[in-house]
Each structure stands twice: as C-alpha cells, then as structure tokens.
Amino acid sequence: MIGNTLLWLSERQGVFEFIKRHGFSKKLAARFVAGETLDGAIAAVRSLNAHGISASLDLLGESVCDERQAESARDEVIGVLDRIAAAQLDANVSVKLTQMGLDIDSEVCVRNMCDVLSSARQHGIFVRIDMEGSTYTERTLRLFSERLHPEFGDVTGVVIQSYMRRSAGDVDELIEMQARVRLCKGAYAEPKEVAFQDRGEVSRSFATLLERLVERGNYPGIATHDDVLIDHTLAFVERKQIPSERFEFQMLYGVRRDLQDRLRRQGFNMRVYVPFGTQWYPYLMRRLAERPANIAFITMSVLKEAMFSK
Numbered sequence: 632m633i634g635n636t637l638l639w640l641s642e643r644q645g646v647f648e649f650i651k652r653h654g655f656s657k658k659l660a661a662r663f664v665a666g667e668t669l670d671g672a673i674a675a676v677r678s679l680n681a682h683g684i685s686a687s688l689d690l691l692g693e694s695v696c697d698e699r700q701a702e703s704a705r706d707e708v709i710g711v712l713d714r715i716a717a718a719q720l721d722a723n724v725s726v727k728l729t730q731m732g733l734d735i736d737s738e739v740c741v742r743n744m745c746d747v748l749s750s751a752r753q754h755g756i757f758v759r760i761d762m763e764g765s766t767y768t769e770r771t772l773r774l775f776s777e778r779l780h781p782e783f784g785d786v787t788g789v790v791i792q793s794y795m796r797r798s799a800g801d802v803d804e805l806i807e808m809q810a811r812v813r814l815c816k817g818a819y820a821e822p823k824e825v826a827f828q829d830r831g832e833v834s835r836s837f838a839t840l841l842e843r844l845v846e847r848g849n850y851p852g853i854a855t856h857d858d859v860l861i862d863h864t865l866a867f868v869e870r871k872q873i874p875s876e877r878f879e880f881q882m883l884y885g886v887r888r889d890l891q892d893r894l895r896r897q898g899f900n901m902r903v904y905v906p907f908g909t910q911w912y913p914y915l916m917r918r919l920a921e922r923p924a925n926i927a928f929i930t931m932s933v934l935k936e937a938m939f940s941k
C-alpha cells in the first residue's frame with residue numbers, strides 16, 4: 632500500500648518541485664544517489680574500484696518529451712563515456728530509452744542511441760539499456776533486438792524484470808540471440824494482467840530465469856540484494872560447475888554494502904549501479920517504495936543533520 636503510494640508519487644513532478652523548494656533535497660537523495668555532478672559520481676566509482684567492485688554509471692533522467700532535451704541527455708551520456716575512458720575506470724553506463732526520446736518518436740530515440748553506442752564502441756565500453764514500466768517493455772525489446780543489437784552486438788544489452796509474466800519467453804529469445812541481459816525483479820507498479828503481484832511468484836520466476844541465463848546466456852548480470860536468490864545462484868553455479876567469470880552480481884549504490892564486499896571477497900564479479908544527476912526524484916521514490924523503512928531512516932538522518940548543523 633505505502634509502496635504503491637510512493638510509486639504513484641514518483642511520477643508527480645510537482646511533489647519534486649515542493650521538496651526542492653523546501654531545501655532538504657540533497658540530503659534526501661544522498662543515501663541512494665552519488666551526487667548531482669559527474670565529478671561526485673566519478674569519486675564514488677573510484678572508491679568502488681579500489682575495493683575491486685565495478686560500476687555502472689547512470690545519468691538520472693527519464694520521460695523526456697522535448698527533442699532538444701533528449702539530445703542534450705545523449706551528449707551528456709557521451710561525456711560520461713569519455714570521462715570513464717580518460718580516467719580508465721572499471722565502469723560501464725546504463726541509460727533509459729525515454730531519456731533518449733522514446734516518448735517523442737522511436738526514430739529520435741534510435742538516432743540518439745546510435746550516437747551513444749558508436750562512442751561506446753570506440754571506447755570499448757558497454758552500455759546497458761535499463762527497463763522501464765510495462766508500457767515500454769515491447770518497444771524497448773523490439774528496438775533492442777531489431778535495431779541496436781544487430782548493429783552494435785555486445786556493446787549493448789537489456790534488462791528483464793522477473794515480475795513480468797512475459798519474461799520467460801523474452802529470456803529464451805535473448806539467449807537465442809546471445810544478447811547480454813541484466814535480470815532484476817522490477818521496480819514499477821504494474822497491473823496483475825502483465826505482472827506477478829505475489830512476492831513468492833516474482834522470486835520463483837527470478838530463480839527460473841537466472842538458472843537459464845547463467846547456464847546458457849551471455850555474461851548475465853544477476854541484479855538483486857535478496858539473500859535467498861543470491862544463495863540460490865551460488866548453489867546453482869556450484870552444482871553445475873559454472874565458473875564465476877561467466878556472470879556478475881549487480882547491486883544498487885547505497886544498498887547492502889556488506890553483501891557487495893562479501894561476494895567480491897568470495898571471488899565473484901560485482902557491479903554497483905551508480906546513479907547521479909539532478910533528476911533523482913523518481914529514482915529515489917522507487918528505492919523508498921522497495922523498502923518503506925527507508926523513509927524513517929532517511930528522515931532521521933535529515934533531522935540529525937538539521938539539528939547538528941545549527
């Protein structure tokens with residue numbers, strides 16, 4: 632219930648303006664976002680790399696409905712790729728197609744993505760296409776498999792959400808294409824017609840899909856902080872004798888740092904998704920919706936800071 636309200640709020644730009652006007656915006660976001668600037672994000676990536684952890688940099692932004700804004704996001708993402716290359720960081724990039732103009736026109740989006748992917752190819756850096764709400768699933772997968780993957784191959788990959796009822800079929804097709812897939816549970820409020828609502832069903836779907844991807848896929852990213860699913864992955868790869876170089880675990884910046892370090896120390900590849908930028912509001916609200924206890928945690932930190940800064 633609280634989770635759904637937070638997801639509803641995540642789409643209300645007016646609430647974001649209110650939060651920003653009242654001055655506690657940066658403190659609210661700091662738990663999950665590596666700052667508003669690229670410099671802040673690069674510092675976070677350096678620190679992860681120093682612990683043997685890779686990163687995926689995400690310039691926050693979505694639902695762009697102006698062509699110039701989409702082009703400017705494209706240029707910023709290309710700037711991120713340049714910076715990763717110049718600083719020789721162990722990092723790739725994640726983007727959302729609605730940030731590249733999918734809501735405006737799919738050709739605008741493809742053009743911007745081709746520019747991003749050409750730059751990525753020159754630098755030898757991978758670009759992941761995040762998955763958004765279910766109204767974008769078909770278009771995202773179609774653009775990926777018909778336009779972007781045929782031209783750019785392993786420079787790019789997509790995301791599959793285990794809560795989507797269609798995902799088993801999508802995973803089989805992506806394995807067939809040997810496309811690179813990140814598997815996650817899914818972060819949006821979806822109707823029961825398209826998505827499992829029961830947490831057990833979402834987890835069972837995740838377990839089935841991860842087995843297929845780890846056994847037959849192309850370097851899948853297993854993106855979860857769920858101990859049961861991580862243990863399931865570890866038991867499965869041990870039973871099937873699948874070497875740890877064949878896949879990676881992925882987690883979010885600011886979530887389960889203990890687990891990130893533990894898996895890394897055990898010799899598994901670990902990548903942390905590092906979001907940055909000024910457009911952090913929808914992202915933050917999705918993180919709060921996943922774990923409403925975060926609201927209390929963040930409110931306490933904001934209050935503490937406010938009290939001690941006087």
Ligand SMILES: Cc1cc2nc3c(=O)[nH]c(=O)nc-3n(C[C@H](O)[C@H](O)[C@H](O)COP(=O)(O)OP(=O)(O)OC[C@H]3O[C@@H](n4cnc5c(N)ncnc54)[C@H](O)[C@@H]3O)c2cc1C
Nearest residue numbers: 761762815816817818854855856857881882883904918921
């Ligand atoms: C690298 C990465 C990329 C992602 N990309 C996408 C994407 O493209 N599209 C998409 O729809 N979703 C994406 N997600 C989000 C994902 O779909 C889930 O919403 C999110 O990961 C929470 O699910 P979980 O598997 O961690 O399990 P949960 O059952 O939600 O959480 C398991 C445990 O993890 C911890 N935890 C999880 N979330 C939080 C949180 N926000 N704050 C504090 N602790 C938490 C808690 O200890 C919790 O008990 C991504 C997630 C990751 C890790």
